[in-house]
Amino acid sequence: MKASMINYIKKILGLGWMALGPIAMIFLFIQAVDKVGLAHSEIEKTNTILQWGIILFIFFPISIGLMIFGFYAWKGEYEQSPEVSENNEL
Amino acid sequence: MSEILPKNNIFKVIGASSLGTLIEWYDFYIFGSLAVIIGHQLFPADAGASALINTLAIFAAGFIVRPFGALVFGRLGDLIGRKYTFLLTLVLMGGSTFLIGLIPSYKTIGYAAPILVLILRLIQGLALGGEYGGAATYVAEHAPKNRRGFFTSWIQTTATLGLFLSLGIIVITKNILGAETFSDWGWRVPFLLSIVLVGVSIYIRMKMHESPMFTKLKLEGKVSKNPLKDSFNNKANFKMVLLALFGATMGQGVIWYTGQFYAQSFLENTCKLDFNDSRYILLWGIAFATPFFVVFGAWSDKVGRKWIMLTGMLLGIIFYRPIYKTFLNDTSEENFAKNELFSSSQGFAVITPLANQVDSLRSLETKILFTNGSGYTKVQIDTISASRGILSAPGTLKDKILPKPVFWKFVGLIFFQILLVTMVYGPIAAFLVELFPTKIRYTSMSLPYHIGNGVFGGLVPFIATLMASFEGATPLSGLWYPIGIAALSLVIGTIYLSNKKDESIND
Numbered sequence: 001m002k003a004s005m006i007n008y009i010k011k012i013l014g015l016g017w018m019a020l021g022p023i024a025m026i027f028l029f030i031q032a033v034d035k036v037g038l039a040h041s042e043i044e045k046t047n048t049i050l051q052w053g054i055i056l057f058i059f060f061p062i063s064i065g066l067m068i069f070g071f072y073a074w075k076g077e078y079e080q081s082p083e084v085s086e087n088n089e090l
Numbered sequence: 091m092s093e094i095l096p097k098n099n100i101f102k103v104i105g106a107s108s109l110g111t112l113i114e115w116y117d118f119y120i121f122g123s124l125a126v127i128i129g130h131q132l133f134p135a136d137a138g139a140s141a142l143i144n145t146l147a148i149f150a151a152g153f154i155v156r157p158f159g160a161l162v163f164g165r166l167g168d169l170i171g172r173k174y175t176f177l178l179t180l181v182l183m184g185g186s187t188f189l190i191g192l193i194p195s196y197k198t199i200g201y202a203a204p205i206l207v208l209i210l211r212l213i214q215g216l217a218l219g220g221e222y223g224g225a226a227t228y229v230a231e232h233a234p235k236n237r238r239g240f241f242t243s244w245i246q247t248t249a250t251l252g253l254f255l256s257l258g259i260i261v262i263t264k265n266i267l268g269a270e271t272f273s274d275w276g277w278r279v280p281f282l283l284s285i286v287l288v289g290v291s292i293y294i295r296m297k298m299h300e301s302p303m304f305t306k307l308k309l310e311g312k313v314s315k316n317p318l319k320d321s322f323n324n325k326a327n328f329k330m331v332l333l334a335l336f337g338a339t340m341g342q343g344v345i346w347y348t349g350q351f352y353a354q355s356f357l358e359n360t361c362k363l364d365f366n367d368s369r370y371i372l373l374w375g376i377a378f379a380t381p382f383f384v385v386f387g388a389w390s391d392k393v394g395r396k397w398i399m400l401t402g403m404l405l406g407i408i409f410y411r412p413i414y415k416t417f418l419n420d421t422s423e424e425n426f427a428k429n430e431l432f433s434s435s436q437g438f439a440v441i442t443p444l445a446n447q448v449d450s451l452r453s454l455e456t457k458i459l460f461t462n463g464s465g466y467t468k469v470q471i472d473t474i475s476a477s478r479g480i481l482s483a484p485g486t487l488k489d490k491i492l493p494k495p496v497f498w499k500f501v502g503l504i505f506f507q508i509l510l511v512t513m514v515y516g517p518i519a520a521f522l523v524e525l526f527p528t529k530i531r532y533t534s535m536s537l538p539y540h541i542g543n544g545v546f547g548g549l550v551p552f553i554a555t556l557m558a559s560f561e562g563a564t565p566l567s568g569l570w571y572p573i574g575i576a577a578l579s580l581v582i583g584t585i586y587l588s589n590k591k592d593e594s595i596n597d
Contacts, residue, residue: 010586013581
């Protein structure tokens with residue numbers, strides 16, 4: 001495949017990663033509300049809130065990271081990977 | 091510099107680094123291997139399944155804080171050096187593991203027990219977050235440039251060997267003390283033993299020298315003044331941190347923790363295998379597969395890191411469901427019934443009054459053995475109702491012992507899963523080290539590694555068990571989490587990662 005074609009795919013998929021971050025968080029939030037609602041007893045409710053609280057707390061910053069990754073991809077930042085790590089430096 | 095290091099010296103460096111890392115993994119894993127027993131000790135007796143899920147949540151908490159440990163100790167490692175930083179992490183890890191072994195149970199101090207264990211577990215996670223990046227960086231910075239994959243793969247074996255050691259010590263302790271004493275207080279022994287192992291490792295590490303590349307950087311006055319800022323406030327480097335996370339470590343983490351931890355949890359809690367049988371299966375699988383860390387690490391020096399890691403992810407996506415379905419089918423009651431019955435012995439019925447004081451529960455255990463050495467315990471729980479007579483529920487099986495051919499088939503399936511672990515994990519230290527420059531390497535590589543492994547991987551047992559407990563879920567539903575994450579990482583890795591090998595990391 002031509003390099004220009006691969007770079008085009010990288011850019012287009014960047015939009016997908018940007019969208020996937022908030023979609024995943026909305027999905028998890030809906031699941032959390034649903035599962036807490038299904039809890040029968042008070043102790044079960046507390047446990048479910050705790051479990052889903054952990055999941056939302058952890059995945060929120062990661063979903064933001066995925067959005068930033070998507071943004072960089074869309075802007076063409078990954079069109080060419082640096083050949084040596086020193087090129088990462090300021 | 092690193093290129094002229096004699097061969098016996100590099101093996102000394104690897105040995106000294108690996109021993110400490112192995113002990114840190116041992117400390118970290120005994121908690122997961124004893125989750126069921128610890129759950130009974132930390133939570134009320136009537137907590138049931140939520141005790142296991144909450145214990146897995148405490149287990150997972152240790153993983154979740156690993157990225158914070160990576161930031162704190164990674165920064166220290168880039169500021170003051172690799173050697174002293176991973177000495178500190180070793181002391182923290184050993185101390186907190188020892189203290190977990192001393193925590194009184196829920197019966198004695200109530201909810202203070204799980205809270206104290208949670209705090210110690212968080213310290214363990216922080217320490218591990220600082221350890222691995224330091225050890226991998228330290229070895230890589232000593233290794234010759236064309237054999238970095240081979241030499242760092244020895245560090246990669248320590249995680250699996252740490253699990254092997256933890257399982258071995260648990261099984262030996264249980265066999266010496268007996269099941270009842272082990273559940274009562276014997277589970278503390280593997281935690282307490284850690285202090286001896288850590289003492290030995292500290293002694294060895296004290297004799298180590300600082301990494302030659304870091305020493306050179308320090309002499310030249312080029313050490314980063316603010317590694318966090320240089321790592322994450324610099325777009326050129328930060329975009330590589332994100333790529334390493336989403337294109338490699340995220341998928342690698344779920345493949346690793348599915349093959350080693352979820353497999354064990356599934357065999358013990360879902361398939362209801364006997365405590366020792368489930369651990370023996372894992373021990374054999376690990377013993378056969380561990381050399382492949384070095385095989386794939388060395389191979390990555392020749393063909394590059396990318397495709398070996400991504401192939402491991404792809405095979406996991408394809409084969410996880412058939413493997414776990416086989417586990418379920420082969421441990422079903424129907425499958426056991428095909429064997430020739432040897433004996434059936436019934437225990438005493440235990441009657442427990444229900445809250446209404448009128449009805450009660452009758453629990454009856456029957457031990458069934460077959461001529462080929464397999465067997466199980468059938469638990470029948472009936473409700474004795476004053477108004478409706480005896481209401482029977484379908485019996486459940488526990489403590490299943492497999493026939494020898496099925497046992498070895500399971501060893502083969504675990505071996506295959508750990509083989510996938512060696513594919514994704516063997517080359518990854520070299521891959522991460524080559525992605526980042528020396529002055530911020532410890533910080534930059536530690537963060538994506540510990541988010542990928544600690545968060546995505548460490549949460550596999552917790553999230554998969556939770557998903558399988560949903561209404562309408564099947565025992566295989568939990569597998570969609572590692573399969574989905576590995577698939578996402580595979581797509582990102584295939585499209586965005588390059589297959590380069592950075593010849594020089596002396597920058």
